[in-house]
Amino acid sequence: MAYCVILAHPDPGSFNHALARAACDALSGLGREVHCYDLYAEGFDPRLPAAELGRDAPLDDALARHCAAAAAAEGFVIVHPNWWGMPPAVLTGWVDRVLRPGVAYEFVAGDGGEGVPRGLLAAKAAVVLNTSNTAAAREQSVFGDPLERIWKDCIFGLCGVSDVRRRMFETIVTSTPAQRRDWLADAATLVEQTFGPAA
Template sequence: MPKRILVLDGHPGPDSLCGALAAAYAEGAIRAGHDVALLRLSDMTFDPDMGAGFGADKPLEPCLAEVQDKIAWCEHLVIVHPMWWGLMPAKLKGLLDRVLLPGFAFRYTSGQMLPDKLLQGRTAEVLVTADSPRWYLYLIERVPGYRVMKSQILGLCGFKGIRFRTFAPVQGSNEAKRKGWIERAGHYGAAA
């Protein structure tokens, strides 16, 4: 069954491994018959600072309004980003802060401890590149960025079936290894 898929390349720079993974995922999903939109963080200019928080009236820049529109449109969200200092890049976090707003992604209801999830009915997949080996990320570090993304960002907004795909270690990898990762991302897109 074809899906509407948004692929967000969350690397702040152009010509990255994340960009290649995002493009391969999108191409694989298109070949499988899905309707795909690909947005690149490196093409966006916006203020990533929320300022005074959710209560502040800060209009969305056009690129952020487009991200919001595509999130509302999609049935499956794919975020591809590098792991820097155990987390996503600051510009990607700023995008999520600015776009996943009350009234769009969630709604506070008086008397309820947790907000209403307004983006229910969607699934998500997060592809992450990292310099640390996978075993170290999972066993030693316990992937704090993954836990935050799953429960405190995407899960809080209503996304279900959130999967993480780790491509690591990038540091010291050769061209053949990276080519294999790109091919694997294409397979994930075809299987979405």
């Protein structure tokens, strides 16, 4: 089984791209098969059309490949900036279209969709790497860190992935090259600790 690294940042020179590379390198160093998806580079369409809403809706080939990879993934690494306390729209659209009924979750027999879903993802763990230009203390005191709830409770928790580890790297705009080198090493260590032999 492979590991999915999902990257959502429009600038190829961004620190998010460096984080994704560090994660891929760490997984490869563990001998893991890695599938890296740069959503902006591949032009992933985040719009969920009405025709895709049903569990058994026909999917185009590109989307079907994303769904198959997500369903079979042994682990995930999600890399994105904090924009308005949310992931970028392209990543939210990836969640909408890929982590779909029958792929990431299902409702038990007799439940019309109003209950709590049962997670279907095979992944045992996920790592979420975020960047921010808001200091951590202000993020926590003013906003309550919505990304923590989104990934742990609202997405992966409902899809059956209980081990979700997240790291926010801030403040990007005032960071030094030395800080960024340390952060890349921290990201690699977190990936190794999460998905390594002792995990």
